[in-house]
Amino acid sequence: MESTQDSGRGAGKVPLVPKKNMAGEPSGNEDSGKAQFKIDIFRGWCKCCGICAAFCPRQCIRLDEEGSPQADCRKCTGCGWCELHCPDFAISVRKIEDAGRTTEDRA
Amino acid sequence: MAEATKLIHKYLRHDKKFPHVWCPGCGNGILLGSLIRGIDRTGIEKDDIVIVSGIGCSGRLSVYVDFNTLHTTHGRALTFATGIKLANPKLNVIVIMGDGDATAIGGNHFIHAARRNLDLTAIVVNNNIYGMTGGQYSPTTPYGAMAATALYGNIEHAFSIAELAVMAGAGMVSRGTVYHAAMLDDLIEKAILRRGFAVVEVMSHCHIQYGRRNQMGDAVEMLRLQKEAAVRAEKAAQMPAEEMMGRYTIGVLADRELPVYTEEYEKVRKSAKEMMQLVGKAESGDLKAADKRRKREAAGEADNAEI
Numbered sequence: 382m383e384s385t386q387d388s389g390r391g392a393g394k395v396p397l398v399p400k401k402n403m404a405g406e407p408s409g410n411e412d413s414g415k416a417q418f419k420i421d422i423f424r425g426w427c428k429c430c431g432i433c434a435a436f437c438p439r440q441c442i443r444l445d446e447e448g449s450p451q452a453d454c455r456k457c458t459g460c461g462w463c464e465l466h467c468p469d470f471a472i473s474v475r476k477i478e479d480a481g482r483t484t485e486d487r488a
Numbered sequence: 489m490a491e492a493t494k495l496i497h498k499y500l501r502h503d504k505k506f507p508h509v510w511c512p513g514c515g516n517g518i519l520l521g522s523l524i525r526g527i528d529r530t531g532i533e534k535d536d537i538v539i540v541s542g543i544g545c546s547g548r549l550s551v552y553v554d555f556n557t558l559h560t561t562h563g564r565a566l567t568f569a570t571g572i573k574l575a576n577p578k579l580n581v582i583v584i585m586g587d588g589d590a591t592a593i594g595g596n597h598f599i600h601a602a603r604r605n606l607d608l609t610a611i612v613v614n615n616n617i618y619g620m621t622g623g624q625y626s627p628t629t630p631y632g633a634m635a636a637t638a639l640y641g642n643i644e645h646a647f648s649i650a651e652l653a654v655m656a657g658a659g660m661v662s663r664g665t666v667y668h669a670a671m672l673d674d675l676i677e678k679a680i681l682r683r684g685f686a687v688v689e690v691m692s693h694c695h696i697q698y699g700r701r702n703q704m705g706d707a708v709e710m711l712r713l714q715k716e717a718a719v720r721a722e723k724a725a726q727m728p729a730e731e732m733m734g735r736y737t738i739g740v741l742a743d744r745e746l747p748v749y750t751e752e753y754e755k756v757r758k759s760a761k762e763m764m765q766l767v768g769k770a771e772s773g774d775l776k777a778a779d780k781r782r783k784r785e786a787a788g789e790a791d792n793a794e795i
């Protein structure tokens with residue numbers, strides 16, 4: 382998706398981070414050596430429009446019965462599409478900081 | 489929170505009520521994000537920016553951002569902006585208008601601001617309808633489309649805001665969509681940095697007042713339509729006219745060095761000042777001579793008195 386590339390924050394730019402399970406996180410992506418991301422949804426501002434769910438290139442977000450977005454971080458590449466397009470600034474994606482190393486994590 | 493969202497919060501007025509007033513999925517929210525990122529990239533200080541908006545859903549934008557802001561009247565945002573810019577040319581004035589705002593009631597202000605090449609940034613949110621007042625057709629509602637005031641289909645023809653601005657003489661004209669948000673950040677940044685009248689026509693969606701009446705679906709569906717309809721300028725130049733039917737070009741459509749009104753006006757002020765100084769000098773020269781004469785005469789009279 383063109384906007385994804387436009388955002389300049391594609392997974393290709395992310396330095397390798399060893400596979401590591403973070404407390405409270407889904408079990409991380411299966412391929413070792415890939416960066417992991419955490420998707421935060423601010424419920425107070427989310428209006429359940431469904432834009433993030435419909436356009437996520439990795440189908441990380443699904444809408445529950447109430448239309449509320451639920452995120453599964455495992456396949457997230459941190460492309461930033463959802464964050465760039467949420468009309469309510471209600472979704473934010475950050476790289477999970479590896480405890481042992483300093484990374485480019487800007488969150 | 490990631491950097492991208494932190495940046496947004498840096499420019500929001502947190503004393504305002506959030507979530508904002510717009511309908512779920514409205515394009516105005518996406519534009520708000522692009523505007524903030526575009527401004528941030530220019531590196532211009534908050535206090536040197538003025539956001540002026542008109543009335544309409546899009547006009548509400550100025551309420552939420554932490555700059556100098558002016559929420560004006562319907563159709564007149566450009567007139568207020570003109571006054572601000574001429575009074576203090578150092579300010580960067582960004583005007584946010586709806587399609588109705590800028591091209592119906594404010595249509596004359598729009599073409600003449602472009603013709604004068606006023607040093608302003610004009611962002612026109614084109615959602616093809618009067619959103620705020622309940623879906624009346626606007627000058628950009630397509631022929632045949634349904635609207636609250638076109639129950640049998642619109643019998644008027646739409647004009648293109650961007651092309652109108654090019655023909656009217658704006659220094660820079662571009663078109664983007666809220667679907668192509670990253671590109672929109674870029675177009676807004678360029679427009680702010682451009683001297684002269686820089687127009688960004690933002691193709692947006694009002695799924696509530698326009699999409700619903702025209703079976704175009706919800707916000708998601710209307711974003712998909714933007715993705716399909718928009719063709720990048722480089723590609724559009726190579727596409728046959730038939731293929732461009734029902735589509736529109738996005739990117740920078742015009743970028744040209746033309747005399748800028750605010751600078752021309754400064755020159756006039758400078759020339760007028762110089763002229764006034766010359767006149768003043770000449771007059772004061774006359775006055776000095778007259779003064780000397782008076783003194784001489786007075787001295788003469790005194791001499792005579794002594795005799």
Ligand SMILES: Cc1ncc(C[n+]2csc(CCOP(=O)(O)OP(=O)(O)O)c2C)c(N)n1
Nearest residue numbers: 543544545546562586587588589618619620
């Ligand atoms: C002088 C004046 N005339 C009419 C109105 C009513 N009015 C308010 S908003 C609006 C049109 C809004 O359409 P647009 O400019 O496209 O903005 P949108 O809501 O679609 O963003 C109108 C006609 C008004 N407020 N003031």
Ligand code: SF4
Nearest residue numbers: 427428430431433467
């Ligand atoms: S795009 Fe934003 S407001 Fe819409 S469902 Fe996703 S998080 Fe909620």
Ligand code: SF4
Nearest residue numbers: 437457458460461463
């Ligand atoms: S950043 Fe958002 S859009 Fe991109 S993959 Fe992750 S969840 Fe999906």
Ligand code: SF4
Nearest residue numbers: 510511514545619694
């Ligand atoms: S009426 Fe239309 S333009 Fe106005 S907030 Fe709702 S969706 Fe947006």
Ligand SMILES: [Mg+2]
Nearest residue numbers: 586587617619
């Ligand atoms: Mg409108």
